Amino acid sequence: MKIDAIRRSYTKDKLDLDKLNPDPIAQFELWLKDAIAAELPDPTAMCVASVDAHGQPSQRLVLLKDVGVEGFTFYTNLGSRKATELGANPKVCLHFPWHPLERQVIVYGTAERVTATQVAKYFLSRPKESQLAAWASEQSRPVSTRQALLQKFAEIKHKFEHGEVPLPSFWGGFLVRPHKIEFWQGGEHRLHDRFMYTKQGDNSWSIDRLCP
Secondary structure, three states, rough: OOOOOOOOOOOOOOOHHHHOOOOHHHHHHHHHHHHHHHHOOOEEEEEEEEEEOOOOOEEHHHOOOEEEOOOEEEEEOOOOOHHHHHHHHOEEEEEEEEEEHOOOEEEEEEEOOOHHHHHHHHHOOOHHHHHHHHHHHOOOOOOOOOHHHHHHHHHHHHHHOOOOOOOOOOOEEEEEEEEEEEEEOOOHHHOOOEEEEEOOOOOOOOEEEOOO
């Protein structure tokens, strides 16, 4: 299979400093609204990169569940690989790949656990099947067969057939507090527009244009 000739031109938009909001969270929210309005599949999907004790990075796609002045929030099984790695090394990178818009956002920051109140509020807002799946799946652990997983799901479904599904003690969330955020807009001839916001000591943000 020959893949070295697969390429396309990026001509949808340009990004200039005078177009940028001085607040990167506000700028991110504008681009997220664009991704939602464009009806992109999974516009809140982001790649979360963490590093284990041996320095080996790992990545996975999760869904952003909140964004605000403090940062970016997602939820997960606390026994998962990402939660274990972030517990030992809170440095994290998030990547939003909005390919159809020829845009990317990369967030560099540190992760911290969100409060039990926040976790409970979000967990109770999930569809019941998703709540049951959280109980049934020992995330990132080996499982013998898919049938075994489905059997566990059926058992959990029967157990919590009546009433609300309680919040598992092993389920929680992370807030990623950013210290750098990059906005990337594809450009002609691979001359992409890239701007890096960097948080300063007084909590203001500087902005630098980067070479593509």
